[in-house]
Amino acid sequence: MRIIWLITATLLLVAPGLVAHAADDPKAVKSEDGKYLDKEGNPTFNVAADGTVDWYTYSGFRRYHSECHVCHGPDGMGSTYAPALRDSLKTMSYGSFLEVVASGRKNVNTAQESVMPAFGDNPNVACYMDDLYVYLRARAHDAVGRVRPPKREDKPDAYTQAETACMGTK
């Protein structure tokens, strides 16, 4: 019994990073209106050989450094009190990413007071969920470095339409 318990504990400690990394294949298999999708149909990044990034990665970089970096630090590197999302995204699925950003998360106890607010009602975040996910996924896989992406694809027309509708602007 004891041995089993130890093995299980070890697995629990070690496994998430290994398993998820192996499981998370960010390779883009198709593109729809400038949005790249992996084999699961989840949004992903696309970095060309000359360093040109897809629009979502670029847009996510901008939105991240407006809305998220005041807690999570520059380039998803974390701060003294909020986790490094470039690490979190190594194990976090697309579905749970959306859930945490939209609904928030609390971890308040004697050792820490971490509170992620709910951004579901904030159009500056809610309208750019996929952008943020794609950028952070690219960071998690070291596909983009700690720099502003130097070259990018053009903003797709379909994206502009969806953005305008979501933000409620003209």
Added chain:
Amino acid sequence: MRKVLSAACLGAMATFATGVAYANDELGKMAQNPKDWVMPAGDYANTRYSKLNQINAANVGKLQVAWTFSTGVLRGHEGGPLIIGNIMYVHTPFPNKVYALDLSQENKIVWKYEPKQDPNVIPVMCCDTVNRGVSYGDGKIFLHQADTTLVALDAKTGQVAWSVKNGDPGKGATGTSAPLVVKDKVLVGISGGEFGVQCHVTAYDLKSGKQVWRAFSEGPDDQILFDPDKTTDLGKPVGKDSSIKTWQGDQWKIGGGCTWGWISYDPSLNLIYYGSGNPSTWNPKQRPGDNKWSMTVFARNPDDGKAKWVYQMTPHDEWDYDGVNEMILSDQQINGQERKLLTHFDRNGLAYTMDRATGELLVAEKYDPKVNWTSGVDMNKSSPTYGRPKVLDQFSTEKGGEDKNTKGICPAALGTKDEQPAAYSPDTQLFYVPTNHVCMDYEPFKVSYTAGQPYVGATLSMYPPQGETHMGNFIAWDNKTGKIVWSNKEQFSVWSGALATAGGVVFYGTLEGYLKAVDAKTGKELYKFKTPSGIIGNVTTYEQGGRQYVAVLSGVGGWAGIGLAAGLTEPTEGLGAVGGYAALSNYTALGGTLTVFALPQ
């Protein structure tokens, strides 16, 4: 029995009748006693100077740790303790505990206060859950909690005497600043510039907590407490609607101009001084106009809040250069003339010397030679742009416009200095200034406003100036000539408040966690000790039982803990910024501790 009671009542009434003058004298007199440290900056003039001289340039090298105290809280510890007689009052970041320690009884905890606050306020605080300290007056300790509750605690017992709500955290307003007691009132500002709060300074009655006046930073004249004919800007009356005519439509209602810095007070002129922060949003294109009175130095009457004079340092901000840093009051001679001066080291990289009676601008010079967004302030009194900084197009994010990344702006949004207060020594007539040495790229873009949600609208990345290896300096500044006298390089931004002493020693802390002592005349390092965590607190000194002590809170965090935790850049980037990849996380970790130093006995 009845007779006794009414006699007691009469006595109480007599005290009450003279209460106004008494409260005023009480604190002013208490601040004269160098053994105590009775208000956040040590004195009303915000000099952070102590007359104590037992620790001096000759013996400071022998300094030792006398005792330490863990606050039990992990995140960024700004501010510093108060010392009144035998009692030291230590505050913490959220959950905003206050401890009263008896210095005459081996620093035993006499009482502890810990409020219950909704943790949902945590993410509404833009840059960590910091708090810059408590104030004392009328036998009470005043604390501005994260959730904006201003609470008065009995200084002897810690019991709540009264409490009042200063703002709505649901809309992004939070409490981080230290209150200041002036006469029969307690004054307090508010945070929330990244959430579109219409910020204000408010005066509450010391005895009851009843609101006496509230002065907004932007809005109609009756909200900003301006007299169009009597309130002046660089010597001229401001005129009607001086604020709202510099905003488009109703934008002033979500205009920011927050007041989370320090307040100073001149009893002889009966004026308080403080600065206002950035206009919301960070996207300048979205808010045309000068956005008055954000980024402004205010001189107000503490009795009714009426503004005597104002000066806007950064009209129509394009870089997040909040004007909240402390106003240091000094009496010095300029050109053989005795002047009542106000010296202010602004986030925008300019140090201003003003006449604090009239608001006349005397000196405005860069206190980091790398500052590049402006070629300087127009000092020609007959010029139509008198008092305005000349903005270089290359570094104007307004000119660049939305969706354009403007590169190489110095200083970064952190400012050449943030809230970490400087010190002034009347012995050397020099100012000792903790500074940041960081530049940035800034790209504004359109955002929409949602109450209680971040309202930022710009992407920025920060790095050390081209070719530099360090991200901070600790400098000595001559406010009469506007020149740096000496400058010490620091690997990281210096994010700790300085202390100057009559012993000819200046103290400050570093983000790696060192408490450092330097020679006031030369800047030569005389002592350093690595405390348990990075220092963003302010250094304090006091005397107890005939011994001089130096105290500082360590506990890394704040804005410095966000930007520098993982370093600013990667070593492989080849930006010419070799120091930029130095990660603070390689030097220090979280943990709130008070470390107290003294000479060996």
